[in-house]
Amino acid sequence: MISGQLPLAADLLAACVAVGAGPREAAEEVGRSIGGPVGDRLARTAVEIRLGGEPAEAWGRFGEIPGAGPLARCLHRAGATGAPAAEPIARLAASIRAERAAAAVARAQRAGVLITAPVGLCFLPAFLAVGVAPVIIGLAGDLLATGGPGR
Numbered sequence: 001m002i003s004g005q006l007p008l009a010a011d012l013l014a015a016c017v018a019v020g021a022g023p024r025e026a027a028e029e030v031g032r033s034i035g036g037p038v039g040d041r042l043a044r045t046a047v048e049i050r051l052g053g054e055p056a057e058a059w060g061r062f063g064e065i066p067g068a069g070p071l072a073r074c075l076h077r078a079g080a081t082g083a084p085a086a087e088p089i090a091r092l093a094a095s096i097r098a099e100r101a102a103a104a105v106a107r108a109q110r111a112g113v114l115i116t117a118p119v120g121l122c123f124l125p126a127f128l129a130v131g132v133a134p135v136i137i138g139l140a141g142d143l144l145a146t147g148g149p150g151r
Helices: 002-018 023-034 036-050 055-062 069-081 086-146
Strands: none
Touching: 002 023, 002 036, 002 069, 002 086, 023 036, 023 069, 036 055, 055 069, 069 086
């Protein structure tokens, strides 16, 4: 669930920052909007900074979410230096989506390989019954009719 919320959160953060919100304000609004584990952590981070907490520590705790480290560093840097953050955050969202897509393709390919053995085990008896057994029965019938292999 966290990995699914992260790109959405990054897109919404980029949109908020693009229209002039600061990283803390954007995090607070996005956090309240999306909820869930990522939204709750974003909102908590924003509240902590608003109440006077050290931004580096607050963003660092947000960065502990798997995959959120670069986003947290970008938001901290934008808040501390005033550097524009909309474009880097949007790039991070695209990067997170690309990683998720690559992981999904890898899982699908692995599933295709893993399904081969059970399917093979299902078709093997049918192949033996329909393909091999009639040939063996036919050869055995011919051998019995002629009285053996040497006659």
